[in-house]
Amino acid sequence: MRLLVIEDEDRLSGILKSKLGDIGFTVDIAGSAGDASAALELINYDAAILDLGLPDGDGLAVLTATRQIGKGLPILILTARDAVEDRVAGLNAGADDYLTKPFAIAELIARIKALLRRPGGVLGMTLEAGNLRLDTVGRDLTIGGVPARLSRRELAILEQMMRRFGRIVPKAVLEEKLYGIDEEPDSNPIPVHIHHLRRQLDAAGASLMIHTIRGVGYILAEMKA
Amino acid sequence: MSRRIKSLQLRLTVELAALFFVASCLAVGGLIYSASLTAGSLADRELGLRAEDLARYVSLDENRKPRLELPPPLNQAYSAAAQQSVFAIRDKDGQLVEASTPEIGALTARWPQADSEPSYFRLSKFGPLERDYSGVSIRLDSAVGPLSVLVAEVSGGNQLVHSILREFVFDIAWYVPPFVAVALLVAAFSVRRSLLPLRAASAQASVIGPGSIGLRLPEADVPTEALPLVVAVNHALDRLEQGFVIQRRFTANAAHELRTPLTVITARLETLEGNGQLSALREEVARMNRLVEQLLCVARLDSVALDVSSPLDLHELAEEVVGSMAHLALSACRTVALTGADHPVLVTGNAAAIADALRNLIENALAHTAPGTEVVVEVGPEGAISVQDSGPGIPAEDRRHIFERFWRGKGVRAHGAGLGLAIVMEIVRAHGASITVSDRVPRGARFDLRFRAA
Secondary structure: OEEEEEOOOHHHHHHHHHHHHHOOOEEEEEOOHHHHHHHHHHOOOOEEEEEOEEOOEEHHHHHHHHHHOOOOOOEEEEEEOOOHHHHHHHHHOOOOEEEEEOOOHHHHHHHHHHHHOOOOOOOOOEEEEOOEEEEOOOOEEEEOOEEEOOOHHHHHHHHHHHHOOOOEEEHHHHHHHHHHHOOOOOOOOHHHHHHHHHHHHHHOOOOEEEEEEOOOEEEEEEOOO | OOOOOOOHHHHHHHHHHHHHHHHHHHHHHHHHHHHHHHHHHHHHHHHHHHHHHHHHOEEEOOOOOEEEOOOHHHHHHHHHOOOOEEEEEEOOOOOEEEEOOHHHHHHHHHOOOOOOOOEEEEEEEEOOOOEEEEEEEEEEOOOOOOEEEEEEEEOOOOHHHHHHHHHHHHHHHHHHHHHHHHHHHHHHHHHHHHHHHHHHHHHHHHOOOHHHOOOOOOOOOOOOOOHHHHHHHHHHHHHHHHHHHHHHHHHHHHHHHHHHHHHHHHHHHHHOOOOHHHHHHHHHHHHHHHHHHHHHHHHHHHHOOOOOOEEEEHHHHHHHHHHHHHHHHHHOOOEEEEEEOOOOOEEEEOHHHHHHHHHHHHHHHHHHOOOOOEEEEEEEOOOEEEEEOOOOOOOHHHOOOOOOOOOOOOOOOOOOOOOHHHHHHHHHHHOOOEEEEEEOOOOOEEEEEEOOEO
16 A cells, blocks of 8 residues: 655654554655655555645645545644644545644554544555454454354444544434434433443453543543542 | 923913913003003103192282182182192292192292293102192293192092002903903813824833733824824834744744654654663653643744634533543543533634643642542633642742743742643633632632633
8 A cells, every 4th residue: 555745854854754654554655745745646546645734835835736636545644733724624625634733653553543444445445453453344253263142233333433532422423323223213322332332342352442521421441540 | 390291281270370381470460550551650640630720720819929829619629638738839939929828838949940841759758737749840831920839639539540450450360360260261171182193102102011002192193293203102013023933933833843852852852762761751751742832832822823613512522522532641540531411502702712721720730639539620600610639739929920931830840830730820811711710628729710601
């Protein structure tokens, strides 16, 4: 899989290249908006990481130009937190996700993988988080290598949580996903499903657990609190 | 004068009052002086006429000796005021022709012959009345040759002239105090009115601060005399603003430039494998990352006026922020929660800034509450939002300091740089919102924010 990292800071792009290379990506580096546009036009990358602050132009222009020539590859933008407007403008211009600088490399890799696993993404349909492994096509879940049996709804919930591993999944998102697959009109409310799910993860020795964030939603994270 | 009057208005008024007072005194004094001169010359004239009258009625008797023969009305008048109006007449040989009283006769005998030029004199405590007299002595030609005539009158006897004068002076003097008062009022009013633009300028000056360095003093309508000062102050403000802008740009640039190396350090640290020291190092770098972020936030708040005019849903915003902080809280063995209103709460403000404020409050609460506890964000109706923890609370004496930049409570473990709450305060201020700190029951601190409902 081939990624394009558009970043003018050599030391940063060097680290990104080596870290992404370690997990099997081929990484090209573009240090300017001009190089980036040329590379994106010539080569069909699987994804791109775009720093919005480039020396010779606005990263946003690269983004818009890429979308205009019909390239739909996932693009993750890097922005500074103090440039909220950039972030919003980036998402509006067709970015798929964003990270604020300074960021953790692990977080960046997780986000890139998540983007590539999206429907239509090039990465296999297998989600991994902790010692959980979920084949989103075959609907098979293994916990520490051991197959686990979950109901369809619980699996759907877990899939959402794994896709956003370490990030909050709002209640509303889960509700929306469940309504899509629920045939039974008097199904259990989400807290009940979460409760079941938690018990089964615990029983199967999962390294992760589902935390409830009152008033907001749920989050799948390492067992700590 | 040891203590100088600082008020221009008061000084002008006092000085004008003194001027008016002196001028009025001079005018009235001059009036009285010239009036009394006139009165004096009137009296002198009358004495002279009386002397001529007396000389006219001197004639030779059967013994060819000079003798005074007054017509009855005059004679009556002189005898009626025998002591008030005295006279003495001598002939050219110095022989007394007539004297109205023996005292004046005796006095005249000792005097030299009078001259044709009138000579005026004063007598003090004279005669049986022991009063002051003023008189004239003059040589006059008559039917019996030159005569030396002396006429004197009790001083102040000329009551009529003096009373007229007194009345006149008092009539005039009566006008002086009201005139002075009106003039002073006009002066005070005009001074006050011409100083009004200066008052406006000082009102403007009092609102100039680090958050409003672009403001200048109004130069329109300022009196010409004060204009150079106002212009100079404005120029000084220009220079200060430049310095300020440079300073801020420096902070922003420095923080911005720190960010990339920090990202590189963070990334490199992640690739290293090691013992507990490494994770301590990672924590330290994470702290530094946060500090740089906060510095940038402060620099931004200082340099750009926040647009606080957009409508936003406080509940949705709180949901997003609490959600985004959940992982951070969990990795610190704490948790966060959102309670209160479960529906949109519309307020007017800047969503990104309010989110920043909330993030800083939650971070602060997480740092001060024990592991295993929950930081609660509560959204109330009408733009209220609170952040509550179960920590030790904030001592009353610290409450006015916690919002100062780089302030940290005593005995609090060095967690942050002390910028978080200062950022919160800046954002609250920019929104015209309010923030209060109180104790949470049964334990903990509670920050209450109230924004303007949309």
